[in-house]
Amino acid sequence: MLRILKPAVLLLPFCGLMAGPDVSLAQQVSESQSQACATLQQLRNLTITSASIRANDESENPYCYVRGIISPAIHFHVQLPLPEHWNGRFLQWGDGGKDGDLDFANHRVAEGYAVANSNMGHDSGTEPGSSFAYNNRQAEIDFGYRAVHLTVMAGKTLVRSYYRQAPDYSYFEGCSTGGREGLMEAQRYPNDFDGIVAGAPAYTYQALNVAGTWLLQRIFRDNMIGNLAVDTNGDGAYNSLNLVEILNDKVLGTCDANDGIIDGVIDDPFSCEFDPVRDLSDLSCPTGSSSDSCFTDAQMQTITDFYAGPHDDNGVEIYPGKLPGSELQWIRLFVPHAGNRHAPSMLTGPAGDHMNYLFYEEDPGVTIPDITDSLYQARKGGAMPEYSWMEFDLNDYTSGKADLMMSITDATDPDLRRFLKDRGGKLIVYHGLVDSLIVAESTRDYYDDMVDATFAGDLAAAKNSARLFLAPGMAHCAGGPGPNSWDKLAPLVDWVENGNAPDAVIATHSSNGQVDNERLLCAVPQQARYIGPAGAANNPSNWTADNFQCR
Ligand SMILES: [Ca+2]
Numbered sequence: 001m002l003r004i005l006k007p008a009v010l011l012l013p014f015c016g017l018m019a020g021p022d023v024s025l026a027q028q029v030s031e032s033q034s035q036a037c038a039t040l041q042q043l044r045n046l047t048i049t050s051a052s053i054r055a056n057d058e059s060e061n062p063y064c065y066v067r068g069i070i071s072p073a074i075h076f077h078v079q080l081p082l083p084e085h086w087n088g089r090f091l092q093w094g095d096g097g098k099d100g101d102l103d104f105a106n107h108r109v110a111e112g113y114a115v116a117n118s119n120m121g122h123d124s125g126t127e128p129g130s131s132f133a134y135n136n137r138q139a140e141i142d143f144g145y146r147a148v149h150l151t152v153m154a155g156k157t158l159v160r161s162y163y164r165q166a167p168d169y170s171y172f173e174g175c176s177t178g179g180r181e182g183l184m185e186a187q188r189y190p191n192d193f194d195g196i197v198a199g200a201p202a203y204t205y206q207a208l209n210v211a212g213t214w215l216l217q218r219i220f221r222d223n224m225i226g227n228l229a230v231d232t233n234g235d236g237a238y239n240s241l242n243l244v245e246i247l248n249d250k251v252l253g254t255c256d257a258n259d260g261i262i263d264g265v266i267d268d269p270f271s272c273e274f275d276p277v278r279d280l281s282d283l284s285c286p287t288g289s290s291s292d293s294c295f296t297d298a299q300m301q302t303i304t305d306f307y308a309g310p311h312d313d314n315g316v317e318i319y320p321g322k323l324p325g326s327e328l329q330w331i332r333l334f335v336p337h338a339g340n341r342h343a344p345s346m347l348t349g350p351a352g353d354h355m356n357y358l359f360y361e362e363d364p365g366v367t368i369p370d371i372t373d374s375l376y377q378a379r380k381g382g383a384m385p386e387y388s389w390m391e392f393d394l395n396d397y398t399s400g401k402a403d404l405m406m407s408i409t410d411a412t413d414p415d416l417r418r419f420l421k422d423r424g425g426k427l428i429v430y431h432g433l434v435d436s437l438i439v440a441e442s443t444r445d446y447y448d449d450m451v452d453a454t455f456a457g458d459l460a461a462a463k464n465s466a467r468l469f470l471a472p473g474m475a476h477c478a479g480g481p482g483p484n485s486w487d488k489l490a491p492l493v494d495w496v497e498n499g500n501a502p503d504a505v506i507a508t509h510s511s512n513g514q515v516d517n518e519r520l521l522c523a524v525p526q527q528a529r530y531i532g533p534a535g536a537a538n539n540p541s542n543w544t545a546d547n548f549q550c551r
């Protein structure tokens with residue numbers, strides 16, 4: 001064995017130089033450049049576990065890749081462009097979902113940013129979903145706010161050591177959980193960044209998980225009596241999604257044209273007056289029957305619940321309902337059907353185990369064996385009692401049982417004076433109007449509250465520091481029937497460094513790689529109005545940014 005192993009070991013360095021990606025790395029990086037990166041392992045007061053040159057699949061330029069640990073369980077990494085490629089900026093890259101891993105932002109590294117990200121204090125490989133938070137307050141605090149801030153501190157320390165200067169500017173970019181992180185930073189650590197872009201922020205973290213769990217309960221109730229997918233041949237598989245399509249068609253028929261353009265997108269869903277009971281009355285099923293072309297009373301109740309959102313037994317709204325026009329987004333997230341094996345992504349993802357581990361001060365129990373089994377009776381007692389999402393009582397939210405966890409996970413403080421005024425920071429918030437995971441109405445509410453608390457209600461003054469962009473037809477952070485793609489960071493950098501406040505950004509929608517719709521997204525309260533060729537607003541060839549104006 002030794003005879004075979006020995007030459008192989010001796011050959012390894014040569015293999016590294018003569019084959020694979022290391023060839024180009026060796027050619028591009030000098031010994032002193034490699035050494036400058038590796039030296040970061042010696043940094044005092046930080047636990048650095050590795051530092052070496054790496055290739056970037058988004059760039060021809062390799063970069064210095066650093067990993068480290070912050071006690072007790074935060075793992076972080078920093079992507080440092082070589083000194084001659086650094087643009088002088090630090091970027092904290094936001095996380096998604098419950099995170100638990102290291103996220104790369106190779107495209108930003110290619111642009112010259114020094115980028116940091118953490119696992120938020122837990123490893124999703126060993127503790128998937130919310131399970132990291134089972135009787136673990138430290139992990140909850142790290143997930144809530146501590147991991148991001150300390151990663152920023154570590155990242156800036158590495159920047160100073162590697163480039164021998166502090167970053168000229170520091171930014172945060174993220175969506176969803178990343179959006180929550182951005183607002184959390186603005187509220188708790190106002191000196192970390194010069195600019196923050198927070199997309200679809202999960203900032204009312206507990207309330208939105210109440211909403212997700214409750215909507216699952218509504219659609220799974222009584223063995224799925226109100227399911228919006230239909231089992232058309234009685235074989236137990238909910239195979240048809242026709243009713244959701246009909247509902248969406250009805251909503252678009254009521255409100256799509258209100259903005260002057262029939263394009264499958266409702267520019268202002270807040271003013272869309274769609275009443276399912278009234279507007280679907282001609283489509284109710286004859287008593288006792290069911291098909292995929294009519295709505296039963298139970299299905300009508302589900303639809304009403306989705307638009308209304310969760311309220312406690314005293315009628316207090318816990319979270320806004322879904323906006324009209326978002327119906328097709330409900331399918332993937334909430335509707336059990338054959339195409340998702342009756343396991344919608346809200347159940348297998350964020351809401352399925354949230355109440356087990358991340359909601360109560362003391363966790364009520366572990367997840368049931370099969371999370372999709374809504375009829376399962378959780379076993380109580382013993383060392384590992386079970387708890388099913390079906391038994392969650394939303395009154396626990398308003399009665400204060402989530403108060404401790406809200407103080408850790410929620411980023412609801414509307415007073416941003418320290419960040420926006422004392423620090424002079426800039427904030428861009430964006431949210432898609434057909435986002436059905438996190439509802440844009442909640443983000444609009446935060447922006448309004450922030451204007452009140454930080455600028456005494458003066459919107460014009462607020463817009464000098466913080467702008468909100470609502471994207472018609474955009475789903476959760478990306479996708480959807482409306483324009484949903486643009487560079488989220490570039491307008492913020494231009495604002496911070498050149499004083500160019502963004503009145504609008506140009507967003508595109510693509511099908512099969514081709515842009516087929518382009519619009520201005522306007523800073524609230526303005527909206528994009530068509531100013532193109534008269535009488536031709538419905539012609540898709542006129543859906544270009546220069547045919548619109550913010551008003
Ligand atoms: Ca991460």
Ligand SMILES: [Ca+2]
Pocket residue numbers: 255256257258259260261262263264265266267
């Ligand atoms: Ca429209």
Ligand SMILES: [Ca+2]
Pocket residue numbers: 133134135136137140356357358359360361362363
């Ligand atoms: Ca817990």
